[in-house]
Amino acid sequence: MTPEHIELVKSTVPVLRENGVALTKYFYNRMLTNNPDLKNIFNMDHQSSGRQPRALAGAVLAYAEHIEDPSSLARVLDHIGNKHVSLDIQADQYSIVGENLLHSISEVLNVPFESDLIAAWKEAYLQLAAILIDIEKKKYDNLVALDGGWAGWRAFEISAIEEVEEGKKFTLKPQDGNAIPASEPKYYISVKVQVPNHEIQQPQQFAFTEAQQGSDYQIVVKPEKEPTEFSVANILLDHYKVGDTVQVTAPLIG
Ligand code: HEM
CATH class of the missing domain: 1.10.490.10 (Globins)
Incomplete structure:
Protein backbone atom coordinates (compact mmCIF):
# COMPACT_ATOMS: atom_id res chain seq x y z
CA MET A 1 0.00 0.00 0.00
CA LEU A 146 -3.28 -35.60 12.29
CA ASP A 147 -3.94 -39.26 12.99
CA GLY A 148 -7.63 -39.58 12.12
CA GLY A 149 -7.69 -35.90 11.17
CA TRP A 150 -9.85 -34.20 8.58
CA ALA A 151 -10.74 -30.75 7.20
CA GLY A 152 -14.28 -29.41 6.84
CA TRP A 153 -17.49 -31.12 7.89
CA ARG A 154 -17.69 -34.87 8.65
CA ALA A 155 -20.88 -36.79 9.43
CA PHE A 156 -21.16 -38.08 13.01
CA GLU A 157 -23.93 -40.19 14.48
CA ILE A 158 -25.31 -39.54 17.94
CA SER A 159 -24.56 -42.89 19.61
CA ALA A 160 -25.66 -42.03 23.18
CA ILE A 161 -27.42 -39.26 25.10
CA GLU A 162 -27.08 -39.16 28.86
CA GLU A 163 -28.72 -36.79 31.35
CA VAL A 164 -26.14 -34.83 33.35
CA GLU A 165 -26.50 -32.06 35.92
CA GLU A 166 -26.04 -29.12 33.51
CA GLY A 167 -27.86 -30.63 30.51
CA LYS A 168 -27.18 -33.69 28.38
CA LYS A 169 -23.98 -35.47 27.40
CA PHE A 170 -23.96 -36.37 23.69
CA THR A 171 -21.64 -39.08 22.37
CA LEU A 172 -20.77 -38.56 18.70
CA LYS A 173 -19.29 -41.33 16.53
CA PRO A 174 -17.92 -40.75 13.01
CA GLN A 175 -20.30 -42.31 10.51
CA ASP A 176 -17.44 -43.63 8.36
CA GLY A 177 -16.20 -45.69 11.35
CA ASN A 178 -12.63 -44.43 10.86
CA ALA A 179 -10.28 -42.99 13.48
CA ILE A 180 -10.59 -39.44 14.90
CA PRO A 181 -7.85 -37.33 16.52
CA ALA A 182 -7.44 -37.46 20.31
CA SER A 183 -8.15 -34.13 22.00
CA GLU A 184 -8.09 -32.26 25.31
CA PRO A 185 -10.24 -29.95 27.44
CA LYS A 186 -10.51 -26.38 26.04
CA TYR A 187 -10.35 -27.69 22.48
CA TYR A 188 -13.66 -27.29 20.70
CA ILE A 189 -15.53 -28.81 17.79
CA SER A 190 -18.29 -27.18 15.73
CA VAL A 191 -21.52 -29.14 15.52
CA LYS A 192 -23.97 -28.29 12.72
CA VAL A 193 -27.68 -29.14 13.01
CA GLN A 194 -30.78 -28.75 10.86
CA VAL A 195 -33.04 -25.98 12.19
CA PRO A 196 -36.63 -27.27 12.58
CA ASN A 197 -39.16 -25.47 10.34
CA HIS A 198 -36.41 -23.55 8.48
CA GLU A 199 -34.46 -24.49 5.39
CA ILE A 200 -31.16 -23.75 7.09
CA GLN A 201 -28.50 -25.39 9.18
CA GLN A 202 -26.73 -23.81 12.13
CA PRO A 203 -23.30 -24.46 13.62
CA GLN A 204 -22.08 -23.91 17.15
CA GLN A 205 -18.82 -24.58 18.95
CA PHE A 206 -18.71 -26.94 21.92
CA ALA A 207 -15.59 -27.17 24.10
CA PHE A 208 -14.58 -30.52 25.54
CA THR A 209 -14.73 -30.78 29.31
CA GLU A 210 -12.65 -33.99 29.41
CA ALA A 211 -9.78 -35.54 27.45
CA GLN A 212 -10.99 -37.33 24.30
CA GLN A 213 -9.03 -40.48 23.51
CA GLY A 214 -11.41 -43.04 22.05
CA SER A 215 -13.31 -43.59 18.85
CA ASP A 216 -15.98 -40.99 19.71
CA TYR A 217 -16.29 -37.47 21.10
CA GLN A 218 -18.37 -36.46 24.09
CA ILE A 219 -19.80 -32.98 24.57
CA VAL A 220 -22.02 -31.58 27.30
CA VAL A 221 -24.87 -29.54 25.83
CA LYS A 222 -26.42 -26.96 28.16
CA PRO A 223 -29.68 -25.16 27.39
CA GLU A 224 -29.35 -21.47 26.44
CA LYS A 225 -30.70 -18.98 28.97
CA GLU A 226 -32.64 -17.09 26.30
CA PRO A 227 -32.96 -19.50 23.36
CA THR A 228 -34.30 -18.58 19.94
CA GLU A 229 -35.47 -21.02 17.29
CA PHE A 230 -31.88 -20.98 15.95
CA SER A 231 -30.16 -21.97 19.21
CA VAL A 232 -28.11 -25.06 18.38
CA ALA A 233 -27.92 -26.29 21.99
CA ASN A 234 -31.69 -26.21 22.42
CA ILE A 235 -32.26 -27.81 19.01
CA LEU A 236 -29.96 -30.67 20.02
CA LEU A 237 -31.62 -31.04 23.42
CA ASP A 238 -35.20 -30.85 22.16
CA HIS A 239 -35.11 -32.42 18.69
CA TYR A 240 -32.13 -34.77 18.28
CA LYS A 241 -32.11 -38.40 19.41
CA VAL A 242 -29.79 -41.42 19.33
CA GLY A 243 -29.16 -42.53 15.73
CA ASP A 244 -29.50 -39.00 14.27
CA THR A 245 -26.67 -37.42 12.29
CA VAL A 246 -24.89 -34.09 12.83
CA GLN A 247 -21.97 -32.51 10.94
CA VAL A 248 -18.77 -31.99 12.92
CA THR A 249 -15.43 -30.22 12.31
CA ALA A 250 -12.15 -31.37 13.84
CA PRO A 251 -11.02 -30.11 17.29
CA LEU A 252 -9.22 -26.77 17.53
CA ILE A 253 -7.95 -24.84 20.53
CA GLY A 254 -10.24 -22.09 21.88
C1 HEM B 1 -10.72 -10.15 6.61
C2 HEM B 1 -11.84 -10.79 6.75
C3 HEM B 1 -12.41 -11.31 8.04
C4 HEM B 1 -12.21 -10.91 9.33
C5 HEM B 1 -11.32 -9.81 9.84
C6 HEM B 1 -13.03 -11.75 10.17
C7 HEM B 1 -13.11 -11.65 11.55
C8 HEM B 1 -13.87 -12.46 12.36
C9 HEM B 1 -13.95 -12.37 13.80
C10 HEM B 1 -13.21 -11.37 14.67
C11 HEM B 1 -14.80 -13.32 14.23
C12 HEM B 1 -15.22 -13.63 15.67
C13 HEM B 1 -14.29 -14.65 16.24
C14 HEM B 1 -14.78 -15.20 17.57
O1 HEM B 1 -15.99 -15.26 17.80
O2 HEM B 1 -13.95 -15.62 18.37
C15 HEM B 1 -15.27 -14.02 13.04
C16 HEM B 1 -16.17 -15.05 13.08
C17 HEM B 1 -16.76 -15.57 11.96
N1 HEM B 1 -16.40 -15.32 10.65
FE1 HEM B 1 -14.99 -14.07 10.02
N2 HEM B 1 -13.71 -12.63 9.37
C18 HEM B 1 -13.35 -12.39 8.08
C19 HEM B 1 -13.79 -13.09 6.97
C20 HEM B 1 -14.76 -14.05 6.98
C21 HEM B 1 -15.26 -14.74 5.83
C22 HEM B 1 -14.74 -14.58 4.41
C23 HEM B 1 -16.26 -15.57 6.24
C24 HEM B 1 -17.11 -16.48 5.40
C25 HEM B 1 -18.10 -16.04 4.70
C26 HEM B 1 -16.36 -15.40 7.68
C27 HEM B 1 -17.24 -16.08 8.48
C28 HEM B 1 -17.24 -16.03 9.85
C29 HEM B 1 -18.20 -16.79 10.66
C30 HEM B 1 -19.31 -17.69 10.14
C31 HEM B 1 -17.88 -16.50 11.99
C32 HEM B 1 -18.60 -17.01 13.22
C33 HEM B 1 -19.74 -16.09 13.42
C34 HEM B 1 -20.85 -16.55 14.29
O3 HEM B 1 -20.60 -17.09 15.37
O4 HEM B 1 -21.96 -16.33 13.84
N3 HEM B 1 -15.44 -14.49 8.09
N4 HEM B 1 -14.69 -13.49 11.94
Whole structure:
Protein backbone atom coordinates (compact mmCIF):
# COMPACT_ATOMS: atom_id res chain seq x y z
CA MET A 1 0.00 0.00 0.00
CA THR A 2 1.18 3.55 -0.70
CA PRO A 3 1.71 5.91 2.29
CA GLU A 4 -1.26 7.98 0.97
CA HIS A 5 -3.52 4.94 1.03
CA ILE A 6 -2.40 4.00 4.54
CA GLU A 7 -3.15 7.56 5.69
CA LEU A 8 -6.58 7.52 4.03
CA VAL A 9 -7.52 4.25 5.71
CA LYS A 10 -6.23 5.23 9.14
CA SER A 11 -7.91 8.63 9.09
CA THR A 12 -11.36 7.06 8.54
CA VAL A 13 -11.13 4.38 11.25
CA PRO A 14 -12.45 6.68 14.05
CA VAL A 15 -15.52 7.69 12.01
CA LEU A 16 -16.25 4.06 11.18
CA ARG A 17 -15.81 3.08 14.82
CA GLU A 18 -18.26 5.79 15.92
CA ASN A 19 -20.75 4.42 13.41
CA GLY A 20 -19.92 0.84 14.26
CA VAL A 21 -23.52 -0.30 14.68
CA ALA A 22 -24.62 1.24 11.38
CA LEU A 23 -21.60 -0.24 9.61
CA THR A 24 -22.14 -3.76 10.87
CA LYS A 25 -25.91 -3.76 10.43
CA TYR A 26 -25.64 -2.49 6.88
CA PHE A 27 -22.86 -4.98 6.14
CA TYR A 28 -24.69 -8.05 7.44
CA ASN A 29 -28.05 -7.14 5.96
CA ARG A 30 -26.47 -6.58 2.58
CA MET A 31 -24.34 -9.72 2.66
CA LEU A 32 -26.98 -12.13 3.95
CA THR A 33 -29.62 -10.74 1.57
CA ASN A 34 -27.32 -11.16 -1.45
CA ASN A 35 -25.85 -14.48 -0.27
CA PRO A 36 -28.60 -16.32 1.65
CA ASP A 37 -26.42 -19.48 1.66
CA LEU A 38 -24.26 -17.82 4.28
CA LYS A 39 -27.15 -18.10 6.73
CA ASN A 40 -26.02 -21.72 7.09
CA ILE A 41 -22.71 -20.72 8.65
CA PHE A 42 -23.30 -17.41 10.41
CA ASN A 43 -24.95 -17.99 13.73
CA MET A 44 -28.42 -16.43 13.52
CA ASP A 45 -28.56 -16.14 17.30
CA HIS A 46 -25.38 -14.07 17.30
CA GLN A 47 -26.76 -11.93 14.47
CA SER A 48 -29.80 -10.92 16.46
CA SER A 49 -27.72 -10.15 19.56
CA GLY A 50 -25.32 -8.10 17.41
CA ARG A 51 -22.34 -9.92 18.89
CA GLN A 52 -20.80 -11.43 15.75
CA PRO A 53 -21.45 -8.44 13.46
CA ARG A 54 -19.39 -6.27 15.79
CA ALA A 55 -16.62 -8.89 15.99
CA LEU A 56 -15.95 -9.19 12.25
CA ALA A 57 -16.09 -5.49 11.35
CA GLY A 58 -14.30 -4.61 14.61
CA ALA A 59 -11.42 -6.90 13.63
CA VAL A 60 -11.14 -5.21 10.23
CA LEU A 61 -10.99 -1.79 11.91
CA ALA A 62 -8.40 -3.02 14.45
CA TYR A 63 -6.31 -4.32 11.58
CA ALA A 64 -6.56 -0.98 9.77
CA GLU A 65 -5.29 0.80 12.88
CA HIS A 66 -2.23 -1.47 12.99
CA ILE A 67 -1.73 -1.59 9.27
CA GLU A 68 1.93 -0.56 9.47
CA ASP A 69 2.71 -3.39 11.88
CA PRO A 70 0.11 -6.14 11.54
CA SER A 71 2.41 -8.56 13.42
CA SER A 72 1.12 -7.06 16.69
CA LEU A 73 -2.22 -8.69 15.86
CA ALA A 74 -0.78 -12.16 15.33
CA ARG A 75 -2.54 -13.74 18.31
CA VAL A 76 -5.91 -12.24 17.39
CA LEU A 77 -5.55 -13.42 13.79
CA ASP A 78 -4.60 -16.92 14.95
CA HIS A 79 -7.74 -17.02 17.11
CA ILE A 80 -9.92 -15.84 14.21
CA GLY A 81 -8.24 -18.44 11.99
CA ASN A 82 -9.23 -21.23 14.40
CA LYS A 83 -12.81 -20.02 14.47
CA HIS A 84 -12.95 -19.82 10.67
CA VAL A 85 -11.38 -23.27 10.18
CA SER A 86 -13.82 -24.70 12.70
CA LEU A 87 -16.57 -23.33 10.43
CA ASP A 88 -14.94 -24.54 7.20
CA ILE A 89 -14.56 -20.98 5.85
CA GLN A 90 -12.99 -21.06 2.37
CA ALA A 91 -10.63 -18.65 0.60
CA ASP A 92 -13.16 -17.80 -2.13
CA GLN A 93 -15.63 -16.49 0.48
CA TYR A 94 -13.28 -13.60 1.32
CA SER A 95 -14.28 -11.75 -1.85
CA ILE A 96 -17.96 -11.88 -0.80
CA VAL A 97 -17.21 -10.44 2.64
CA GLY A 98 -14.83 -7.89 1.10
CA GLU A 99 -17.27 -6.59 -1.48
CA ASN A 100 -20.03 -6.18 1.07
CA LEU A 101 -17.77 -4.58 3.61
CA LEU A 102 -16.43 -2.05 1.08
CA HIS A 103 -19.94 -1.12 -0.03
CA SER A 104 -20.90 -0.67 3.61
CA ILE A 105 -17.89 1.57 4.30
CA SER A 106 -18.79 3.65 1.26
CA GLU A 107 -22.38 3.93 2.50
CA VAL A 108 -21.52 4.82 6.11
CA LEU A 109 -18.84 7.35 5.13
CA ASN A 110 -21.08 8.65 2.36
CA VAL A 111 -18.35 8.49 -0.28
CA PRO A 112 -18.71 7.06 -3.81
CA PHE A 113 -17.74 3.41 -4.25
CA GLU A 114 -15.46 4.49 -7.11
CA SER A 115 -13.19 6.71 -5.02
CA ASP A 116 -9.61 6.77 -3.77
CA LEU A 117 -10.78 6.16 -0.26
CA ILE A 118 -12.61 2.92 -1.07
CA ALA A 119 -9.70 1.84 -3.30
CA ALA A 120 -7.42 2.29 -0.27
CA TRP A 121 -9.78 0.28 1.95
CA LYS A 122 -9.87 -2.42 -0.70
CA GLU A 123 -6.10 -2.77 -0.54
CA ALA A 124 -6.22 -2.91 3.25
CA TYR A 125 -8.91 -5.58 3.19
CA LEU A 126 -7.08 -7.67 0.58
CA GLN A 127 -3.91 -7.51 2.67
CA LEU A 128 -5.77 -8.75 5.76
CA ALA A 129 -7.66 -11.40 3.80
CA ALA A 130 -4.38 -12.74 2.35
CA ILE A 131 -2.92 -13.11 5.86
CA LEU A 132 -6.01 -14.94 7.15
CA ILE A 133 -6.28 -17.20 4.08
CA ASP A 134 -2.64 -18.20 4.57
CA ILE A 135 -3.10 -18.87 8.33
CA GLU A 136 -6.22 -20.92 7.60
CA LYS A 137 -4.62 -22.97 4.82
CA LYS A 138 -1.86 -24.05 7.23
CA LYS A 139 -4.44 -24.98 9.84
CA TYR A 140 -6.46 -27.10 7.37
CA ASP A 141 -3.23 -28.85 6.31
CA ASN A 142 -2.30 -29.51 9.96
CA LEU A 143 -5.71 -30.98 10.73
CA VAL A 144 -5.56 -33.34 7.75
CA ALA A 145 -2.06 -34.49 8.81
CA LEU A 146 -3.28 -35.60 12.29
CA ASP A 147 -3.94 -39.26 12.99
CA GLY A 148 -7.63 -39.58 12.12
CA GLY A 149 -7.69 -35.90 11.17
CA TRP A 150 -9.85 -34.20 8.58
CA ALA A 151 -10.74 -30.75 7.20
CA GLY A 152 -14.28 -29.41 6.84
CA TRP A 153 -17.49 -31.12 7.89
CA ARG A 154 -17.69 -34.87 8.65
CA ALA A 155 -20.88 -36.79 9.43
CA PHE A 156 -21.16 -38.08 13.01
CA GLU A 157 -23.93 -40.19 14.48
CA ILE A 158 -25.31 -39.54 17.94
CA SER A 159 -24.56 -42.89 19.61
CA ALA A 160 -25.66 -42.03 23.18
CA ILE A 161 -27.42 -39.26 25.10
CA GLU A 162 -27.08 -39.16 28.86
CA GLU A 163 -28.72 -36.79 31.35
CA VAL A 164 -26.14 -34.83 33.35
CA GLU A 165 -26.50 -32.06 35.92
CA GLU A 166 -26.04 -29.12 33.51
CA GLY A 167 -27.86 -30.63 30.51
CA LYS A 168 -27.18 -33.69 28.38
CA LYS A 169 -23.98 -35.47 27.40
CA PHE A 170 -23.96 -36.37 23.69
CA THR A 171 -21.64 -39.08 22.37
CA LEU A 172 -20.77 -38.56 18.70
CA LYS A 173 -19.29 -41.33 16.53
CA PRO A 174 -17.92 -40.75 13.01
CA GLN A 175 -20.30 -42.31 10.51
CA ASP A 176 -17.44 -43.63 8.36
CA GLY A 177 -16.20 -45.69 11.35
CA ASN A 178 -12.63 -44.43 10.86
CA ALA A 179 -10.28 -42.99 13.48
CA ILE A 180 -10.59 -39.44 14.90
CA PRO A 181 -7.85 -37.33 16.52
CA ALA A 182 -7.44 -37.46 20.31
CA SER A 183 -8.15 -34.13 22.00
CA GLU A 184 -8.09 -32.26 25.31
CA PRO A 185 -10.24 -29.95 27.44
CA LYS A 186 -10.51 -26.38 26.04
CA TYR A 187 -10.35 -27.69 22.48
CA TYR A 188 -13.66 -27.29 20.70
CA ILE A 189 -15.53 -28.81 17.79
CA SER A 190 -18.29 -27.18 15.73
CA VAL A 191 -21.52 -29.14 15.52
CA LYS A 192 -23.97 -28.29 12.72
CA VAL A 193 -27.68 -29.14 13.01
CA GLN A 194 -30.78 -28.75 10.86
CA VAL A 195 -33.04 -25.98 12.19
CA PRO A 196 -36.63 -27.27 12.58
CA ASN A 197 -39.16 -25.47 10.34
CA HIS A 198 -36.41 -23.55 8.48
CA GLU A 199 -34.46 -24.49 5.39
CA ILE A 200 -31.16 -23.75 7.09
CA GLN A 201 -28.50 -25.39 9.18
CA GLN A 202 -26.73 -23.81 12.13
CA PRO A 203 -23.30 -24.46 13.62
CA GLN A 204 -22.08 -23.91 17.15
CA GLN A 205 -18.82 -24.58 18.95
CA PHE A 206 -18.71 -26.94 21.92
CA ALA A 207 -15.59 -27.17 24.10
CA PHE A 208 -14.58 -30.52 25.54
CA THR A 209 -14.73 -30.78 29.31
CA GLU A 210 -12.65 -33.99 29.41
CA ALA A 211 -9.78 -35.54 27.45
CA GLN A 212 -10.99 -37.33 24.30
CA GLN A 213 -9.03 -40.48 23.51
CA GLY A 214 -11.41 -43.04 22.05
CA SER A 215 -13.31 -43.59 18.85
CA ASP A 216 -15.98 -40.99 19.71
CA TYR A 217 -16.29 -37.47 21.10
CA GLN A 218 -18.37 -36.46 24.09
CA ILE A 219 -19.80 -32.98 24.57
CA VAL A 220 -22.02 -31.58 27.30
CA VAL A 221 -24.87 -29.54 25.83
CA LYS A 222 -26.42 -26.96 28.16
CA PRO A 223 -29.68 -25.16 27.39
CA GLU A 224 -29.35 -21.47 26.44
CA LYS A 225 -30.70 -18.98 28.97
CA GLU A 226 -32.64 -17.09 26.30
CA PRO A 227 -32.96 -19.50 23.36
CA THR A 228 -34.30 -18.58 19.94
CA GLU A 229 -35.47 -21.02 17.29
CA PHE A 230 -31.88 -20.98 15.95
CA SER A 231 -30.16 -21.97 19.21
CA VAL A 232 -28.11 -25.06 18.38
CA ALA A 233 -27.92 -26.29 21.99
CA ASN A 234 -31.69 -26.21 22.42
CA ILE A 235 -32.26 -27.81 19.01
CA LEU A 236 -29.96 -30.67 20.02
CA LEU A 237 -31.62 -31.04 23.42
CA ASP A 238 -35.20 -30.85 22.16
CA HIS A 239 -35.11 -32.42 18.69
CA TYR A 240 -32.13 -34.77 18.28
CA LYS A 241 -32.11 -38.40 19.41
CA VAL A 242 -29.79 -41.42 19.33
CA GLY A 243 -29.16 -42.53 15.73
CA ASP A 244 -29.50 -39.00 14.27
CA THR A 245 -26.67 -37.42 12.29
CA VAL A 246 -24.89 -34.09 12.83
CA GLN A 247 -21.97 -32.51 10.94
CA VAL A 248 -18.77 -31.99 12.92
CA THR A 249 -15.43 -30.22 12.31
CA ALA A 250 -12.15 -31.37 13.84
CA PRO A 251 -11.02 -30.11 17.29
CA LEU A 252 -9.22 -26.77 17.53
CA ILE A 253 -7.95 -24.84 20.53
CA GLY A 254 -10.24 -22.09 21.88
C1 HEM B 1 -10.72 -10.15 6.61
C2 HEM B 1 -11.84 -10.79 6.75
C3 HEM B 1 -12.41 -11.31 8.04
C4 HEM B 1 -12.21 -10.91 9.33
C5 HEM B 1 -11.32 -9.81 9.84
C6 HEM B 1 -13.03 -11.75 10.17
C7 HEM B 1 -13.11 -11.65 11.55
C8 HEM B 1 -13.87 -12.46 12.36
C9 HEM B 1 -13.95 -12.37 13.80
C10 HEM B 1 -13.21 -11.37 14.67
C11 HEM B 1 -14.80 -13.32 14.23
C12 HEM B 1 -15.22 -13.63 15.67
C13 HEM B 1 -14.29 -14.65 16.24
C14 HEM B 1 -14.78 -15.20 17.57
O1 HEM B 1 -15.99 -15.26 17.80
O2 HEM B 1 -13.95 -15.62 18.37
C15 HEM B 1 -15.27 -14.02 13.04
C16 HEM B 1 -16.17 -15.05 13.08
C17 HEM B 1 -16.76 -15.57 11.96
N1 HEM B 1 -16.40 -15.32 10.65
FE1 HEM B 1 -14.99 -14.07 10.02
N2 HEM B 1 -13.71 -12.63 9.37
C18 HEM B 1 -13.35 -12.39 8.08
C19 HEM B 1 -13.79 -13.09 6.97
C20 HEM B 1 -14.76 -14.05 6.98
C21 HEM B 1 -15.26 -14.74 5.83
C22 HEM B 1 -14.74 -14.58 4.41
C23 HEM B 1 -16.26 -15.57 6.24
C24 HEM B 1 -17.11 -16.48 5.40
C25 HEM B 1 -18.10 -16.04 4.70
C26 HEM B 1 -16.36 -15.40 7.68
C27 HEM B 1 -17.24 -16.08 8.48
C28 HEM B 1 -17.24 -16.03 9.85
C29 HEM B 1 -18.20 -16.79 10.66
C30 HEM B 1 -19.31 -17.69 10.14
C31 HEM B 1 -17.88 -16.50 11.99
C32 HEM B 1 -18.60 -17.01 13.22
C33 HEM B 1 -19.74 -16.09 13.42
C34 HEM B 1 -20.85 -16.55 14.29
O3 HEM B 1 -20.60 -17.09 15.37
O4 HEM B 1 -21.96 -16.33 13.84
N3 HEM B 1 -15.44 -14.49 8.09
N4 HEM B 1 -14.69 -13.49 11.94
